[in-house]
Amino acid sequence: MANKEEKTLVIVESPAKSKTIGKILGSNYLIKASMGHVRDLASKGLGFDIENNFKPTFEVIPEKKKVITELNKIAKTVDRIYLASDPDREGEAIAWHVKECLKFPQDKIFRIVFNEITPNAIKEAVANYHQIDMLKVEAQKTRQILDKLVGFKISPILWDTMKNYKLSAGRVQSVALKMICEREDEIEAFVPVEYWSIDAILTKLKAEFKAELSRVIKGEKDEKLEIHNEDEIKEILKNLENAKYVVSKITPRDTQRKPQPPFITSTLQREASSKLGYGVSKTMQIAQKLYEGIDLGEGSVGLITYMRTDSTRISDDATAAAKEYIVNNFGNEYYPEKPNVYAKKKQNTQDAHEAIRPSYVEKTPESIKKYLTIEQYKLYKLIWDRFMASQMTNAKVKNLTVDITANKYIFKMGSSKVVFDGFSKIYRDDEDEAISQKFPDLKVGDELELKELLPEQHFTQPPARFSEASLVKQLEEYGIGRPSTYAPIITKIQQRNYVEKIDNKSLKPTPLGRAVCKQLNENFVDIMDYKFTAKMEASLDDIAEDKQDSIKFLNGFWKPFSITLAAASKNMKRVDIETDKTCPNCGKPMVVKLSRYGKQFLACSGYPECKTALPMDGQAQKVEIPEDEPTDKKCEKCGGDMVIKTGPYGKYYQCLNDKCKKRFSIVESSGVKCPECEKAGRDGEMVKRKSRYGTFFWGCSKYPDCSFALWAEPNGEKCPDCGSLLVKKYLKRGNKIQCSSKTCKYSRDMDEE
Secondary structure: OOOOOOOEEEEOOOHHHHHHHHHHHOOOEEEEOOOOOOEEEOOOOOOEEHHHOOEEOEEEOHHHHHHHHHHHHHHOOOOEEEEOOOOOHHHHHHHHHHHHHOOOOHHHEEEOOOOOOOHHHHHHHHHOOEOOOHHHHHHHHHHHHHHHHHHHHHHHHHHHHHOOOOOOOOHHHHHHHHHHHHHHHHHHHOOOOEEEEEEEEEEEOOEEEEEEEEEEEEOOEEEEOOEOOHHHHHHHHHHOOOOOEEEEEEEEEEEEEOOOOOEOHHHHHHHHHHHHOOOHHHHHHHHHHHHHOEEOOOOEEOOEOOOOOOOOOOOHHHHHHHHHHHHHHHOHHHOOOOOOOOOOOOOOOOOOOOOEOEOOOOOOOHHHHHHOOHHHHHHHHHHHHHHHHHOOOOEEEEEEEEEEEEOOEEEEEEEEEEEEOHHHHOOOOHHHHOOOOOOOOOOOOOEEEEEEEEEEEEEOOOOOOOEHHHHHHHHHHHOOOOOOOHHHHHHHHHHOOOEEEEOOOEEEEOHHHHHHHHHHHHHOOOOOOHHHHHHHHHHHHHHHOOOOOHHHHHHHHHHHHHHHHHHHHHHOOOOOEEEEEEOOOOOOEEEEEEOOOOOEEEEEOOOOOOOOEEEOOOOOOOOOOOOOEEEEEEOOOOOOEEEEEEEOOEEEEEEOOOOOOOEEEOOEEEEEEOHHHHHHOOOOEEEEEEOOOOOEEEEEOOOOOOOOEEOOOEEEEEOOOOOOEEEEEOOOOOOEEEEOOOOOOOEEEOOOO
16 A cells, blocks of 8 residues: 555546545545546557557547546656556556556556445455556457457448448447347247137135146146147137046145346346346446445445456355344344355456445445435345345245146146245345236035036247347357456447337347348358357457457458458349338339438448338338429539429429439528628628538638537527527427527517427
């Protein structure tokens, strides 16, 4: 630990974390937030030299230059620096990049790591400062190079063949997209199969209960009964006419249900989705705040351990704290003879951190509820309950299965009763929610009265689409991705419009996503192979553990990949992104096109014979294609006649000269004079324009001579307070007339006109 007279700078990643750590360490430590990613691979080209052993070139991210300048200024006032980024490979790389940017003696810059932001953990981390783990850094750099190599090389080929400059092909995201597309293929290919069931409503001593037809007796044995159609149902019902329903077998069975392990990243994401309805990204954002610290009235307190982990291991201190709480609050019978251990290391598990658990067992969800948002409270309660339950005894359950024979058929019914709740006193999972029917005490030989037979037709159901949580589970099972990458993977495939979320839950591939997946599947077999991708993840782990050389790994990937790239560039054919919509005018399939502004729209595949175009959400009703409108305007380029045409995004001028066909936008004027031009004696006026990003604004008609612009439409009036133009604002709280000056607060309700 630093000497008391030494001034130490601790660089962390967020203001919330800095407040919590600052409170713990005291005034001798200067805490500075906003570390994060300060450098990235050079933006020009790949950012690394393939011919020179993939040597990377890093540059400071432009928006972080100010941060680096400030850190170096503060560094002049301290004696040593601790880098306290997150305790994973990415965090290790962040610390290294910051160190490389600091103009400070390198032998006085150290790394500290902690799994929870508590006084003990922070002080222990400071006492055990160390050097940056360059093996972890090397593994993270290798991941960066590998991912850019794939995306940077494949994406341009997609641009050419699909005429869409927004397309990209991430290494892991493409495999996740493949999973979703394959599931959609299964759903579309699914053929429902008919089957039937029969329930018997039985009574005894005025009690009514239900038994399900389960087996059929054949000779001296019985076998499972499957009913395929209505004819079989009719035969069974005929055979059951006048049958006696007799209890033939009663099977009691005592079972114990074990608690689930404490959360890891993937199980937290799945349970938060199932129980709370939170998406993967939302879950991680809330968990991040709980980890970094919440103000509990006496300063910021970190409430949970690090939330990106694949280990179920917990510390001895946490085990002891849980035991004390359980025994004191529930009794000795709720704590097992030996502590429950879940730390069996699976393949593809890094096991670098503890499981996700509360940092302070005594801070129960109810005791701090008033300091948390509703979402924070719900997630914290989920984590606290699951951890505490994982340390408790098994639940004991008595099960009873009753066989009821009717002629040659066997009906079954069952019940279960919890005789000792154990861990379920705190945490109930889906199995606990099962409803068990009650029926009177029965014994073998009892004859029951039949009230009614209920035959019911069913059809097998297609596999369910992935939710974000179930996709994470699938990725985890295949060994693809890591705890820190699950949320970014799912976010990116949705941001790229490859996947859409329907019913606010299910992930469905878009036509664009399916087209991209098809191209990648046909031309990049290895990249899209689950086992190949998982093997690359394992290799990155090996690099971090000094079991594999980074350069050899990258060379081993690049040589066959470069051959695949050359073949794909030569052989990949252009494809149209077909949709399930048909042209309302000619009946041909509609395809997805990209406008010059980067927006997608639907166009008839029969173009140019049929020029029907619709917005992406357009309905396939019969539409009238507007006639060209003649004008007296002449083409500015060739002097030819111009007409007004209508496209999917409005009207525009087009030259009729076949050798020119120049297009010009139709300028929509506000009728308001430009204030800058008015001062200068020019006749400029405010007209509607479109930015390169497709958004509209109001700019001077004399551009580029005058660059005056507004984001809202001017109404022609000037502000009574400052003289600037007034603009129309359409807000949720009501439409307003406001001053366009950022420093003026003039505002009034919009007049009816």
